[in-house]
Amino acid sequence: MALIVQKFGGSSVSDAESIKRVAKRIVETRRAGNEVVVAVSAMGDTTDELLDLAAACTPIPAPRELDMLLTAGERISMALLAMTIKGMGVEALSFTGSQAGMITTAEHGSAKIVDVTPGRVREALDEGAVAIVAGFQGFSRDSRDITTLGRGGSDTTAVALAAALGADVCEIYTDVDGVFTTDPRIVPRARKIDAITAEEMLELAASGAKVLHLRAVEYARRHGVALHVRSSFSNETGTIVYDPAKGHPKGAQVEEPIITGIAAEKNEAKVTVGGVPDVPGKAAQIFEIVAKTNANIDIIVQNVSAADTNRTDISFTVPLEEGRRAVEALEAERESVGFLSLQYDDQIAKVAVVGAGMRTSSGVSAQLFRALYDAGINIEMISTSEIRISVVTRADLMEQTVRVLHTAFGLDSDTEATVYAGTGR
Helix, strand or coil, rough: CCCCEEECCCCCCCCHHHHHHHHHHHHHHHCCCCCEEECCCCCCCCCHHHHHHHHHEEEEEEEEHHHHHHHHHHHHHHHHHHHHHHHHCCCCCEEECCCCCCCCCCCCCCCCCCEEECCHHHHHHHHCCCEEEEEEEECCCCCCCECCCCHHHHHHHHHHHHHCCCCCEEEEEEEEECCCCCCCCCCCCEEEEEEEEHHHHHHHHHHCCCCCCCHHHHHHHHHHCCCEEEEEECCCCCCEEECCCCCCCCCCCCCCCCCCEEEEEEEEEEEEEEEEEECCHHHHHHHHHCCCCCCCCCCCEEECCCCCCCEEEEEEEHHHHHHHHHHHHHCHHHHHHHCCCCEEEECCEEEEECCCHHCCCCCCHHHHHHHHCCCCCCEEEEEEEEEEEEEEEEHHHHHHHHHHHHHHHHCCCCCCEECCCCCCC
């Protein structure tokens, strides 16, 4: 008997018929002799609708009450799914995040998991029931309040449960057949990846790939949880996210391709601090100010100091929703830092090429830059790691950039990918 954790996203449980389809898959897994735990998201666009409702009532909803409101979406899903499974003749029990033992920090809207004590979930499994857990939510012992984990938090809920219960695998069900070489909505001939290293998946998720949430991939790698990304709309095998130290899931393989996939993200902004005195400590001062806003900085570029003024420009990218906050904080400290200008650009996009094969292959950068040059696409910023090259370009060129690079690195498939719903989650 295997212990399997399954996660179903909002597009997989968007209506009654979808819930019945998901319930049928869960029942089949249980009747095959497995113990089954399910983490479920809110139905369809429920979370967005609740956010809109809150905004219609008050311009600045209280964070504590907003979390109370948003967790209702997952509670609806878990109860309906449990009812449906029971109607199919299999025992099922639903649990909120707090009932399932998801202990978090006290930050509303972006809490972190600090402990998982799934006693009630384990009891339900011992009694032969399927355990349905509301994703995205937990409980803070410090504040004694309900919390939410942030967007994509249901992935993290599933992985955390899998780690705490010692599950054999954590299956992440979405609306595509697995992890693709890029978003099949942008490149219809994107190719499904049969197996990908946790390191490569982490880089893709951090660079904008929506099929897996970044925090979930980090948690899985840290706790040794095996991930299997599948579609809830088909019986395709999907994509295995594996630890290369444990070997390829299909055994000995020929040499891996240089480039595994391409990710893209529009939800970023670029901040340029102009005319910064080129003396020790100024960069530290700037980024200490930004750090106090809790903005998550990604790419940083500093120009060479101008000889006649001894001043330089520093540019960096941050998530779009954090950009204005960072600019306001810097503007308030303009005099103390001594910079001359501040520019904010929210019409940018980041495109990242990822592949573990970069470590042992030369010429990847040259191939990338030549492909973009031939397509007339200008690069504004560049960032690299051992297995990733990221470039920043204009937002309206993002999809063209992805298509150009996907073709340049030979990732196009002979057939078109199937997208069963509309979000990739």
